[in-house]
Amino acid sequence: MFLKDKKSGDLVEVLDPKEMFNPAAGTMSVRYQAGEEVGEPVSVKKTALCFPSDEALPRCWMDTHYRVKF
16 A cells, blocks of 8 residues: 655655554554665554545544544
8 A cells, every 4th residue: 555755755665564553553564665776664644644545544543542532
């Protein structure tokens, strides 16, 4: 699956979807797809990523308390 870096606009390949779906994980391993060569795996904060359409990631992927209403 590919997401987009909000700051640079570059596409990133998600290396472990389990990290992406886990709301307790604040970061996930990705590989940047900018340029001709595939980048090395790096860890980035989920808050720095969005879908390629600029839509935000679902709250249930980011917040462990997404069902709790205060």
